[in-house]
Amino acid sequence: MMNAKAISFLVGLALVLAVEAQDQSGFISLDCGLPENSTYKEPTTKIDYISDAAYINSGESKSIKVNYKSFKQRQLRSLRSFRQETRNCYNISNIISQKKYLIRASFVYGNYDGLNKLPIFDLYFGDSLWDKVEITYLAGEVYKEIIHNPSVNRVQICLINTGTGIPFISALEFRPLPNDIYPIQFGSLSTLYRQNLGSNSIEKYRYPYDVFDRIWYAVNNDEYFIRLNTSLTINADGRNEYHPAAIVMETAITPKYSSQSINFKLESHDENTQYYIYLHFAELVKLQRKQFRGFNISHNGQYWDGPIIPDYLYPSSYYKTKPLEFPQKQHNFSFFRTENSTLPPIINALEIYFRIEISELESDQEDVDTMRKLKSTYGVIKDWQGDPCIPKAYPWNGVGCTNESIPRIISLNLSSSGLTGDISPVVSNLAALETLDLSNNGLTGKLPDSLSKLSNLKVLNLENNNLSCPIPPELLRRFNDNSLSLRVKGNPKLEAHPLSDCTEEQKGEKQKEKNKFVIPVVASVGGLLAISTIAGIVFCIARRKRKEKDKDVLEVDRSQTNKDIEGSSLKTRRRQFTYSEVVTMTNNFDQILGRGNFGAVYHGLIDDIQVAVKMLAPSAIQGHDQFKEEVTILLKVHHRNLTNLVGYLNEGTHLGLIYEYMANGSLAQRLSEISSSVISWEDRLRIAIDAAQGLEYLHACCKPPIVHGDVKHANILLAENFQAKLSDFGLSKSYPTNDKTGYLDPE
Known part of the structure; x- marks a missing residue:
């Protein structure tokens, strides 16, 4: 039967015995928001639930409104809400590796916050987007299920705030399955739907009726079908390894007339989605001597399986190990009787899944252990949960990682984090750290000698602390040969103490400080020229000193990024805003931050966070291509000296990009004659270095290299602390070349 597998057995147990015999061995049942150390047995399912508090250290416990509680199972009455951070992650470490699980996340909003605002947010499994959670009505139950075989004994499940509502979760459940059911060649299975056909009840059936705690939903269509049912025992707990629930198999549907077929249609928004279908049959009618029921199944007009002859009161499960043929957006199935059949086809239950790719990518274990020790040492809260670099799109706050198969931490920003005491030598275990x-x-205290072990370190910012001498000689040596940017301003004990007491090598630093005050003050145009020259020198030095090792290269697959943009359709995990949302966030475009060749930039607010909204004028045809190119670049590059894309607008003729807000505007504005503020030479040098580091990242860290194409003072934006970031990537291009020549904009 085309490699289809049919299972039909003659041994079973009565439903009452099956229900009584079930146990919960291997079940993990978390009631999210339940007080810590609390447990209970859910009255209807008899499932034992525990608090989720041991698996996550963020979020607030909430309860749905009283008027929704009476018709909800107990685990759906409480929830955990996450208002504080972008990412909040559960870490489940008591599962069995290489064991297949049905994993379910449940969500019931129940107007718990009294806002009547239905949230939308992302759900991640490891490094992969599991699904988007969209609550459609106040009392609605949303379930996200996957069938997955983890390769290790731990999983990380994260809820991500995408700016469209506060994430929350009601329950998280793991149900072990036999490894030989629901086979798939590659990837995992995500539940599309699971249907109980012909039932006279609207009730959902799950454990203890279903030994694997699958949830079966009643679906009826009396306009076209007749319901069949039996009061006799279905042997659903026999040797059919799929064990469809007996109460589900007690009902079925069949056409009203014997000559008719059972037809159903599966439509997909994506023609490349790979679907897997599982069909469950049992004969419910004691056939007379001359009666016979047999039927075949076709898919899009082609033979798919059959003949299928259901056994009386014994379930048979049919499926294929390969997905439905693709690419195609519509799948039409027809169940039609064989020539010698006197009765029309029947079907009792139906399951449809689609394939998803789950990445179990994990960061370098020593980096993970080091970050946990730092969190314990300094009491850093933020969103530091689970894996620091996973999901890659949402690493820990202040953490930057490589894009390797085993991500490494290359930047750690703990500025303004309330740290006290000595610098922990543990940080030196982050061997790949660059910043x-x-x-x-x-x-306080001195710099630990162990910092010298960080051979990749390029930037060490210690400003505005109370550190004292000595500074490790190796760090000073690297500072003096320009391979390390060492910033110690604002440390009174270092500034007041004779530098010779720190080490002899610091005399060079003192001389550099003196030289700052003999630089002549020139006109703004001359100052810009000086900064450009310094940036060029810093960039060339950085390029010359950079070692071309595979571990230092970030692969940017342009062929893949181009797939993210098809025509004017943007497909990305970044937040897509509607035009009405942009009008709201900009207060109807009332505050202009600046104007460019293709449109204006407006001030905006998203949840009280300032953003910059760059709108493309409808008449700017050339700007449309640059808009797409800029999104393509920003989706794939991440660096502290490149502007961060918050989201985008792509609705009809309305195109826009939403960036992080840069409080000090552009360098061009700050150097203009009308500017009331003067940038110190120290800040100018820092701006030049920041811009050079951004360029160096594009040229040396991206593969193929990316050339910005429009470097000028108007495209260098300044944050509140004068940190510089390159912007406007519309003219950027990637050049697959091994040329080592440096680059500066000819203008």
Whole structure:
């Protein structure tokens, strides 16, 4: 039968015995928001639930409104809400590796916050987007299910705030399955629907009726079908390894007339989606001597399986190990009787899944252990849960990672984090670290010698602490040969103490400080020229010193990024805003931050967070291509000296990009004659270095290299602390070349 597998057995147990015999071995049942250390047995399912508090350290416990509680199972009456951080992650470490599980996340909003505002947010499994959670009505139950075989004994499940409502979760459940059911060649299965056909009840059936705690939904269509049922025992707990629930198999549908077929249609928004279908049959009618029921199944007009002859009161499960043929957006199935059949086809239950790719990517274990020790040492809260680099799109706050198969931490920003005491030598275990920012804290003592072990370190910012001498000689040596940017301004004990007491090598630093005050003050045009020259020198030095090792290269697959943009349709995990949302966030475009060649930039607010909204004028045809190119670039590059894309607008003729807000505007504005503020030479040098580091990342860290194409002072934006970030990537291009020549804009 075309490799289809039919299972039909003659041994079973009565339903009452099956229900009584079930146990919950291997079940993990978390009631999210239940007080810590609490447990209970759910009255209707008899499932034992425990609090989720041991698996996550963020969120608030809430309850749905009283008027919704009476018709909800107990695990759906409480929830955990996540208002504080973008990412909040559960870490489940008591599962069995190489064991197949049905994993279910449940969501009931129930107007718990009294806002009557239905949220939308993302659900991640490891590094993969599991699904988008969209609550459609106040009392609605939303379930997200996957069948997955984890390769390790732990999984991470994250809820991501995408700016469209506060994420929450009601329950998280793991149900072990036999490894030989629901086979799939690659990937995992996500539930599309699971249907109980012909039932006279609207009730959902799950455990203890279903040994695997699958949830079966009643679906009826009396306009076309007749319901069949039996009061006799279905042997559903026999040797059919799929064990469809007996109460589900007690009912079925059949056409009203014997000559008719059973037809159903499956439509997909994506023609490349791979679907897997599982069909369950049992004969419910004691056939007379001359009666016979047999039927075949076709898919899009082609033979798919059959003949199928259901056994009386014994379930048979039919499926294929390969997905339905694709690419195609519509799948039409027909169940039609064989030539010698006197009765029309029947079907009792139906399951449809689609294939998803689940990445179990994990960060370098030593990096993970180090970050947990740092969290414990300094009491850093933020969103530090689970894997620091996973999901890659949402790493820990202040953490930057490589894009390798085993991600490494390359930047750590703990500025203004309330750190006190000594600098922990544990940080030196982050062997791939390139940037360490500990500024604006209350750190004391000397710099640990172990920092010298960070051979990849390029930036060490220690400004505005209370650190003292000595500074490790190796760090000073690297500072003096320009391979390390060492920032110690704002440390009174370092500034007041004779530098010779720190080490002899610091005399060079003192001379550099003196030289700052003999630089002549020139006109703004001359100042810009000086900054451009310094940026070029810094960039060339950085390029020359960069080692071309595979571990230092971030692969940017342009062929893949181009797939993210088809015509004017943007397909991305970044937040897509509607035009009405953009009008709201900009207060009807009332505050203009600046104007460009293709449109204006407006001030906006998203949940009280300032953003910049760049709108493309409808008449700017050339700008449309640059808009797409800019999104393509920003989706794939991430660096502290490149502007961060918050989201985009793509609705009809309305095109726009939403960026992080840069409080000090552009460098061009700050250097203009009308500017009332003067940028110090120290800040100018820092801006030049920041811009050079952004360029160096594009040229040396991206593969193929990316050339910005429009570097000028108007495209260098300044944050509140004058940190510089490159913007406007509309003219950027990637060049697959091994040329080592440096680059500066000819203008």
